[in-house]
Amino acid sequence: MKMSLGKMIYEGKAKKVYQWTEDKNKVFLEFKDSLTAFNAQKKGSFENKGSINRDIAVLIFQYLKSKGIPSHFIERIEDRGMLVQQVEIIPFEVVVRNWLAGSTAKKLGIPEGKVLKKPLVEFYLKNDELADPFVSEDQMLMLELTTPSEITRLKELALQINQQLIQLFDQMNLTLVDFKVEFGKNHQGEILLADEITPDCCRLWDKTTQEKFDKDRFRRDLGSVKESYTEVLNRMKKIVGGQS
Amino acid sequence: MKMSLGKMIYEGKAKKVYQWTEDKNKVFLEFKDSLTAFNAQKKGSFENKGSINRDIAVLIFQYLKSKGIPSHFIERIEDRGMLVQQVEIIPFEVVVRNWLAGSTAKKLGIPEGKVLKKPLVEFYLKNDELADPFVSEDQMLMLELTTPSEITRLKELALQINQQLIQLFDQMNLTLVDFKVEFGKNHQGEILLADEITPDCCRLWDKTTQEKFDKDRFRRDLGSVKESYTEVLNRMKKIVGGQS
Numbered sequence: 001m002k003m004s005l006g007k008m009i010y011e012g013k014a015k016k017v018y019q020w021t022e023d024k025n026k027v028f029l030e031f032k033d034s035l036t037a038f039n040a041q042k043k044g045s046f047e048n049k050g051s052i053n054r055d056i057a058v059l060i061f062q063y064l065k066s067k068g069i070p071s072h073f074i075e076r077i078e079d080r081g082m083l084v085q086q087v088e089i090i091p092f093e094v095v096v097r098n099w100l101a102g103s104t105a106k107k108l109g110i111p112e113g114k115v116l117k118k119p120l121v122e123f124y125l126k127n128d129e130l131a132d133p134f135v136s137e138d139q140m141l142m143l144e145l146t147t148p149s150e151i152t153r154l155k156e157l158a159l160q161i162n163q164q165l166i167q168l169f170d171q172m173n174l175t176l177v178d179f180k181v182e183f184g185k186n187h188q189g190e191i192l193l194a195d196e197i198t199p200d201c202c203r204l205w206d207k208t209t210q211e212k213f214d215k216d217r218f219r220r221d222l223g224s225v226k227e228s229y230t231e232v233l234n235r236m237k238k239i240v241g242g243q244s
Numbered sequence: 245m246k247m248s249l250g251k252m253i254y255e256g257k258a259k260k261v262y263q264w265t266e267d268k269n270k271v272f273l274e275f276k277d278s279l280t281a282f283n284a285q286k287k288g289s290f291e292n293k294g295s296i297n298r299d300i301a302v303l304i305f306q307y308l309k310s311k312g313i314p315s316h317f318i319e320r321i322e323d324r325g326m327l328v329q330q331v332e333i334i335p336f337e338v339v340v341r342n343w344l345a346g347s348t349a350k351k352l353g354i355p356e357g358k359v360l361k362k363p364l365v366e367f368y369l370k371n372d373e374l375a376d377p378f379v380s381e382d383q384m385l386m387l388e389l390t391t392p393s394e395i396t397r398l399k400e401l402a403l404q405i406n407q408q409l410i411q412l413f414d415q416m417n418l419t420l421v422d423f424k425v426e427f428g429k430n431h432q433g434e435i436l437l438a439d440e441i442t443p444d445c446c447r448l449w450d451k452t453t454q455e456k457f458d459k460d461r462f463r464r465d466l467g468s469v470k471e472s473y474t475e476v477l478n479r480m481k482k483i484v485g486g487q488s
Contacts, residue, residue, distance in 0.1 A: 108369065116386060122382070138366070
């Protein structure tokens with residue numbers, strides 16, 4: 001397998017992307033041990049973080065596939081890799097909130113932990129230089145980076161993913177407070193869940209203790225970052241099994 | 245008339261609001277000489293500003309009324325007053341942009357002056373403490389401060405006002421770059437244009453020289469603030485007449 005690894009195309013904050021020489025419609029993702037927050041102003045890492053997050057992402061993509069959610073995931077590759085469909089990323093981060101926390105809670109002056117009557121979908125323009133600004137649907141259309149029907153599809157998929165993940169995390173005794181996903185279009189123009197779903201881009205609070213099991217442990221210097229990510233993986237394996 | 249003036253109910257940044265003793269469904273607005281920017285962190289004033297802005301607001305409300313746009317305006321009262329319908333303000337500032345400028349241009353990294361293919365409507369939560377954060381329609385609904393049909397009506401009215409004002413300012417050789425309006429509900433539940441439309445809440449650029457004739461002269465220390473506001477009033481009087 002490794003012989004198909006081509007040159008690196010792109011290095012992001014948490015992953016490297018490589019060409020896959022035997023098929024130009026596939027790329028290889030390597031999960032890094034680094035951890036960043038606040039638009040990469042805060043940097044850190046822990047041993048095996050890449051491998052742990054890769055395992056979590058694989059289990060989530062497999063689980064979502066079993067529930068009919070299309071994603072770029074193809075297969076898990078040792079030791080911190082994942083083969084995925086090559087997609088063109090739709091340049092908006094899609095956030096789904098079940099409970100209010102983070103930037104939106106702060107912006108609206110609402111205490112963290114307010115339970116929403118229904119999930120809230122938000123869009124942020126993917127642009128590091130501009131610090132990923134929050135945008136309305138009308139602004140997304142004004143930018144001419146998407147279409148009304150694409151926005152409808154993104155919201156629909158995001159809410160379907162949310163419903164499935166709520167149930168998965170519930171079985172792990174975790175509340176899915178919110179999460180961020182990205183979508184891409186493959187060479188056939190199909191919209192697929194892309195990037196990753198890991199504790200780097202979810203808020204997961206223990207249902208019993210309210211303890212945080214996500215990147216807020218790093219963002220807010222709460223300690224035990226590695227232990228928390230490992231615990232998420234261990235709880236997940238008990239529910240959805242998978243390779244280890 | 246003045247004998248109907250009751251006690252002050254509220255003092256805002258640019259206006260005072262008084263009860264109108266002979267009719268509880270009416271209130272009296274007094275336009276102040278003060279000028280504020282950046283959520284009142286920058287303060288200033290000029291002589292007759294209240295009277296000039298009141299005159300501009302009156303002419304605009306009268307013009308919009310003749311075009312079928314419902315507003316709270318009842319009548320002009322000397323020397324810096326206006327009698328209006330008592331309304332409950334819908335707590336969102338509605339911004340319409342024809343050209344990009346100000347906060348949205350900055351947020352999206354687009355140079356000021358980009359002409360939009362169609363007008364962009366934006367909503368900002370009215371909350372001084374939170375510095376009037378930009379909100380999406382889904383966030384507005386989550387806050388339970390409005391309804392889907394009310395949002396539809398606000399956008400419809402804002403775009404109608406925009407179409408009429410573009411034509412008015414065009415005759416004054418001014419480009420209506422953007423403007424902010426507020427709406428309120430009267431005691432019958434009717435949604436009315438409220439607050440004011442003046443150079444305090446519009447961007448007006450001379451069509452020939454691109455010179456600014458609005459609060460950006462104050463915000464950005466461009467000088468000739470009073471002269472610019474006076475010029476807007478004088479050009480407007482030539483087009484729509486009115487008392488002086």
